[in-house]
Amino acid sequence: MKKLFTTLSNIWKIEDLRARILFTLLCLLIYRIGSFIVLPGVDSASLDDAQAKEGLLGLLNMFAGGSFSRASIFALGVMPYISASIVVQLLGIAVPYFQKLQKEGESGRKKINQFTRYLTIIITALQAIGYVRSQISPDARLFSEPMFTISSMFILTAGTMFVMWLGEKITDKGIGNGISMIIMVGIIAQLPFGILSEFNSRMGAQGGLISFIVEIAALFLVVMFTILIVQGVRKIPVQYAKKIVGAKQYGGVRQYIPLKVNAAGVMPIIFAQAIMFIPTTIGSFFPSAQSSFLAAFSDYTSLTYNLTFAFMIIAFTFFYTAITVNPVQMSDDMKKNGGFVPGVKPGKSTGDYIDAVISKITLPGSVFLAIIAIMPSIAIILGVNSQFANFYGGTSLLILVGVVLDTLQQVESHLLMRHYDGLMKTGRIKGRTPVSAGGSVI
Incomplete structure (x- = not known):
């Protein structure tokens, strides 16, 4: 303290x-x-x-x-x-x-x-x-x-x-991240109302205070899990060749390329959500032609809706990662600067190696992202108030975690530049977007 x-x-x-x-x-x-x-x-x-x-x-x-x-x-x-x-x-x-x-x-x-x-x-x-x-x-x-x-x-x-x-x-x-900060403040402003609403509903139901405490503990675990996904990286070692200019030696050091487990950020959820509301929109124009198929997509707690939603998030995560992270360009940049991955030939082989690593880490990242996205629906099915359930996952939680980490990183950078202690006892706070991967809109 x-x-x-x-x-x-x-x-x-x-x-x-x-x-x-x-x-x-x-x-x-x-x-x-x-x-x-x-x-x-x-x-x-x-x-x-x-x-x-x-x-x-x-x-x-x-x-x-x-x-x-x-x-x-x-x-x-x-x-x-x-x-x-x-x-x-x-x-x-x-x-x-x-x-x-x-x-x-x-x-x-x-x-x-x-x-x-x-x-x-x-x-x-x-x-x-x-x-x-x-x-x-x-x-x-x-x-x-x-x-x-x-x-x-x-x-x-x-x-x-x-x-x-x-x-x-x-x-x-x-502090930075202006648009994200405004969205974050809007989301946080709804949190007290969600907690109060859930507290009132639990006080009048079976389980009472114990159920409410269990829900808060579950929310804490979900937030910790989301932080792990946002900050998870796979480091690829890069060795730089030595150069001697005059009496000085340049290069010869080993650095790392941090590849994000979830390089796409919240964009796959946003794209998937936009498409998932198309059947509902079509159904609103033709209310007399409502079918069981459209009805299933109108209920965002149904099994059909959530399985389709999860599959689309996984597909969009691969798509968005492919267009934002360019292994060929990364390989070319390393080659120009005299860098190489130990044990891998520079050029095309390096690009193929980075692409293979990205594919391997994107699969678990996309699955975890899909789990986070459908968590609010699972919370509602388990009896959590819909206003409070929105904080158990989805876009809102990812934005909250990402913006808070970015803001803390900005503050820590100012502290370390002035030779003060950082915000953590060991290590440093990592934001959402590394230098090597493309950032998201939000």
Whole structure:
């Protein structure tokens, strides 16, 4: 406990780190205040928020920190930006022009960011119209149409762009990972309500306090398991040839390429979830033609839904890892810098070796990711409240664990640069994205 207080004291002593933390907290406070400001022309007392807390809408509501169900000016949060980022990232794989921009360095990155912002505006405007028509009932509208829809579209779009701006400011002047921090705060804001809801339901049911304590212990074990998956790496040793320039010797050291067990991050779950909601969407357009097949995919606790969901996550993990981690480029970079894997020929043999290692570690990584993804459904089947069950796995838990680890890594880097002790007694905190593997959007 004494070491904890000493570390907190050291954090506060570093002027730059202190300023960054305070700036980040200020931005997050502004975001949370804005999430409670209701859209003009909406009667908050007449809102029916029960539908906005179930299924996909419940997940969006969690990411938006409850703004979605409150019809806030930040109701859409940063989800349109994430959707635009995914689209642009996929265009970078399929469209030569975007591939060229990715190779142009800083100037190309600025152009890609500009495209992402423009696409975010378009997606937000479309989602805003759909949100107003589907989530705000006519009884809750104080303005007449079409003025209400038009004004709400502009306000929701402006709200999303402002949240994006806050995220960029946190990245530049705060601790970093601005968009991820905003999503994390939105998820954490729902945790007390989930715990309270589960506590109240357990107090009135059989088992009482003992069942609640067992659920908290199970949640702790799931979080520990998720941390192991996020931080798990397979190190490939790389030896660099010795070079003597003048009186100095360069190279001759052994380093490692850290290959992530889960290099794809949360992207496979996001892709799989988007596809899994297609049958439900089709069924909503043709309610009279509902079949047992569509009904099975409408129930996210059914065996059919979860098996299909798990299989798609495994498939998307292999796909996303293949497009983000390039063994050939890694092999070429090592060869140019005089590096080689001991016992493996440089060039194509090294690329094949790295590719084989990636394939071997991606299989267990994808299976574990699928298990984490279906954990909320398992928790609901075992009797856990759906609001609390969302924290037992899925995208929300992966984002929470990843962002917390990244933030702690940033803080530890500042401490070690000033020759203070780190946050851990032994070793160092590892973030989600190593230098050799591609990072995820979130």
